Structure formats: structure tokens, C-alpha cells
Amino acid sequence: MTIERTEPATDAAERTMLEGWLDYHRNTLAWKCEGLSDEQLRTASVEPSELSLMGLVRHMAEVERGWFRKVLTNEDAPPIYYSDEDQDGEFHLTESDTYQEAFATWQAEIETARRNAARFALDDLSEGKHRRTGEQFNLRWIYTHMIEEYARHNGHADLIRERLDGSTGD
Template sequence: MTIERSEPATTADERTMLEGWLKYHRDTLAWKCEGLTDEQLRTASVEPSTLSLMGLVRHMAEVERGWFRFVMADERVDPIYYTDADPDGEFHLTEADTWAEAYATWQGEIEAATAHAARFALDDVSVGKHRRTGERFNLRWIYTHMIEEYARHNGHADLLRERIDGNTGD
């Protein structure tokens, strides 16, 4: 599979632009993982950190799930990888964890996020509340936060990929 990325049109309306930049950053993370083995995708950055490309993908599955399903749509879903006992569980990988599972789960959460977001206008306030703060957010804020979250983690992915095989690129 070859990941194709494209930036949104420079004259797009606000929603199209927000959705376009979110897709671009989702595609960027997939691109950073492209062509690597499960072992390479589980490779941690630098001890003692457990940060890895597969861990980032699992983390973003949790983030997609939390913001779009739990907060925006008030869908009562449990975490996928983390628990109260292991709040960073998405980053704690074992030899049994596979790219196929992580990627499929992440894509499933993106599909669910997209379906939920389509039901709301940018100014619509979330039905659910943030788990820790109890705050509500409009969809515009969630899109903006998701773009920021992916952009930050894509910077991590750049460094991880370069460490694994020397591959660089924006």
C-alpha cells in the first residue's frame, strides 16, 4: 500500500479545510509507518521511553475514540488499550501486538469518528463531557485539537522513523 497525502485546497470552506488537514495528518502517521515490520514498528525511541510508531498509532486510536465517540457523541465506550492500572497501556507493547491489529483498530476508530462528526455542525456542542474535566466542546474545537494532536505526534513519528531506517521527509 502506498499512502497518498494531499493538503486541502487553500480556498476551501472552514469545515472542508479542518477535515482536510485532519485527513492529511492521519495519512502522514500512516505514511511514517509504511513498509516497516512489526518489530520495527514496536521499536522504542530511546530508553527508558516506550514511545514507538505502533504505540503512537494505538494512542491515536484511543484519542479518536475518546474525542469523537465518547465526548462528541456521548457513546459510552471503554478504552481499547489502556486501563486505570496502566494509563499508558497503548505504549506498552509485547511481541504479540501486531501492526495488522493496531492499524485495523485505528482505521475503525477513524471511520467511527468520521461518521459521528458528520452528524454535527462545527458550532454544535458535544453531547458528552470530557472524562476528567467534565467540559463540553464544540466540533470546531475538537477538529482543531485533533489536528494539533496528530501534528505533535507526527513530529515524534519523524524522529522514530529516522532512527529505525534513516527515512526522513515531511
Template sequence: MTTERHEPDQTAGERAMLEGWLDYHRQTLAAKCEGLTDEQLRTASVPPSELSLMGLVRHMAEVERAWFRKVLTGDDPGPIYYTEEDHDGDFHVTGTDTWQQAYATWQTEIGIARRHAAGFALDDLSQGKSRFTDRPFNLRWIYTHMIEEYARHNGHADLIRERIDGATGD
């Protein structure tokens, strides 16, 4: 499978632009993981760091869930990978964790995020709360934050992928 990345139209409206850049960064992370085995996707960047491509995908599934479910709509289904005892459980992959599972979970959370966001205007305020503040966020802020979150982690993914097999790129 080859992930196609599409930059948003340069003349798109604000919402289409924000959604387009978020999707572009989602596609970028998927592309960074293509063509690797589960073992390679579980490979940590540089010891002692446990950061891996699979861990980044699991983390982004948690982030999608937190911002578009818990914060935006007030729906709190609980964490996927982390626990009270292990706040970084999304990054702590084991030999039994698979790309198929991680990818499916991530894509499910992206689908739910899109459906929830579709019910809000950019200026609409969130109905839930984040772990950082009790103040609400508008959807515009959430989109912007998610673009920043993906962009930062896509930089990590570039370095991890280059270390695994030398592949570089956008």
C-alpha cells in the same frame, strides 16, 4: 501500500479545511509507518522511553475514540488498550502486538469518528464529557485539537522513523 497524502484545497470552506488537515495528518502518521516490520514498528525511540510507531498508532486510535465517541456523542465504549492499572497501555506494545491489528483498530476508529462528526455542525456542542472538564466542546474545537494532537505525534513519528532506518521527510 503507499499512503497518499492530500493537503486541503487552499480555498476550501472552514469545515472542509479542518477535515482536510485532520485527514492529512492521519495520512502522515500512516506514511511514517509504511514499509516497516512489526518488530521495527514496536521499536522504542530511545530508552528508557517506550514510545514507538505502533504505540503512537494505538494511542491515536484511543484519542479518536475518546474525542469523537465519548466526548462528541456521549457514547463510551470504554478504552481499547489502556486500563485503570495501566493508563499508558496504548504505548505499551508487546511482542504479540501486530501492525495489522493496530492499523485495523485505528482505521475503524477513524471511520466511526467521521460518521459521528458528520452528524454535527461546527458550532454544535458535544454531548459527552472529557476527562479534563465537564464543559462541552464544539466540533470546531475537537477538530482543531485533533489536528494539534496528530501534528505533535507526527513530529515524534519523524524522529522514531529516522532512528529506525534513517528515513526522513515531510
């Protein structure tokens, strides 16, 4: 599969622009993982860090779930990879963890995020609240935060990919 990344039009409406940039960054993470083996995708960036490309995909599945299920729609959606005992569980990979499973889980969370977001206007406040702060957020803030979250982690992904096979790119 070849990952297609398309920047939104420079004159797009606000919602189209936000959704376009979020999809661009989602596709960038998938692109950074493309063509690598599970072993490579499990490889940590540099000791002592456990940060890996597969861990980033699992982390973003959790982030999508948190913002678009728990906060936006107040869904009771338990964590996928982490727990109270292992707060960074998405980064603690084993030999039995596969990219196929991580990617499928992440894509399912993205599809749920799209469906949930479609029910809200940009100014609508979330039905749920942030677990730590108790705040509600409008959809515009959530989209902007998600773009920031992906952009930051895509920088990590770029460095990890370069370490693995020398591939670089924006």
C-alpha cells in the same frame, strides 16, 4: 499500499479545510509506519521512553475514540488498550501485538469518527463532556485539537522513523 497525502485546497470552506488537514495528518502517521516490520514498529524511540510507532498508532486510536465517541456523542466506549491499572497501556507492547491489528483498530476508529462528526455542525456542542474537566466542546474545537494532536505526534513519528531506517520527510 502506498499512502496518499493531500493538502486541502487553499480556498476551501472551513469544515472542508479542517477535515482535510485532519485527514492529511492521519495519513502522515500511516505514511511514517509504511514498509516497516512489526519489530521495527515496536522499537522504542530511545531509552527510557517506550514511545514507538505502533504505540503512537494505538494511542491515536484511543484519542479518536475519546474525542469522537466519548466526548462528541457521549457513547459508552471503553478503552481499547489502556486501563485504570495501566494508564499508558497503548505504549506497552508485547511480541504478540501486531501492526495489522493496531492499524485496523485505528482505521475503524477514524471511520466511526467521520460518521459521528457528520451529524454535527461546527458550532454544535458535544453531547458528552470531557472526563477530567467536565466541559463540552464544539466540533470546531475537537477538529482543531485533533489536528494539533496528530501534528505533535507526527513530529515524534518522524524522529522515530529516522532512527529506524534514516527515512525523513515532512
